[in-house]
Amino acid sequence: MTSATTAFEASGVSAQNLLNDDQVADFVINGYHIVEPQFPAEFHSQIYSDLEVLPTNPGDEINKAVPNIDEIYEHPAVRGALSSLLGADYSLAAHRHCHRNHPGTRSQVWHQDSLNIPTLDDGHGRVSDHVQSVLVMYYPQDVASNMGPTALIPGSHLFTASGDRNASHGNFRDQIVAVVPAGSVLILHYDIWHAGTANTSDQVRYMVKYLFERESESAEPSWNHDAANDDRIFERLERDDAALIQRSLVGKRNYRRTTMWNNLAGSAGLSYEYRDKWSGEWPKPNV
């Protein structure tokens, strides 16, 4: 295990809350991670009730209008995941938003969130080879497939989208929809292509979004890292599928995956060494 663990203990996050190598690889490959922090069911239903009586959308002030929401983002399981992806000294951005998806709401189009947010510290633009910012979405109620779940395209955070050119896509074959139990927290790479979908139910679906930012570059892995996994992780970054894309993008995708991992891992990055991936058994004839 990395000695970075001590730095996290100093910040109040214990090693058991940090992600492991495969969970971080999953995030690099797919661009999302789901946490289910443990709270009583009544805790989430109270937040739902508090949101229901808000006369207007408080925007960035949602955490002041419903203070209990902050507890979600302070839960050790959430902090551990954020520390693993952004480093122990990550920060909360000033921009927050509560999405009220009422019955009859139409689907959004596929998009990456705007970069035109003045409250983001550094205006870093799209970052396809690192994790500089994450969107963290909290759902205070069960989300069924007809309640307008958040949809995302796994692996799309590695590419810069053109909203206009993507407007003629509807459903993607490999899209993921966040059909999740109450209290779930969906952590997304800021650049992932996503959309709120149609709510055809008779229930309001809430999603509260906070943004978190990296404050410093990694000197070493900020998760439970074991160098013995390096070869296997390298293989995963080259071979694991996310959403189906054209072959001409696969090389770029794999390069960005490995670069992202290395930017996260600091001195423990993977080395680019030639490996013969094609030796082995002859292919079997098709009969």
Add this chain to the structure above:
Amino acid sequence: MALKQRLLYLSGQSTDPRSPAISQALHEPVRGSIVEIDPTKTGLDYDSVYEAICDGWRVVHFPDQRGSLEGSEVEVFGYQFVLEKMEQFDD
């Protein structure tokens, strides 16, 4: 009754119409109809453009052979075919 054009946007993994389909959007020629992401649906109606052709769809636009903005700062997933079916609809 009137003869109207149904439009199916189907993106393939390559310019080969038999390559796996990546995404789809169906536009019905009915005022008020909408096209949006359907979170209740899994998979696509056709596994490839070829499968859609076998079902009677006719290609009216083929994707650009010059590639999908390779080398560009922005990316588009897949190679988009546009197909049509002419069918009778109640006005």
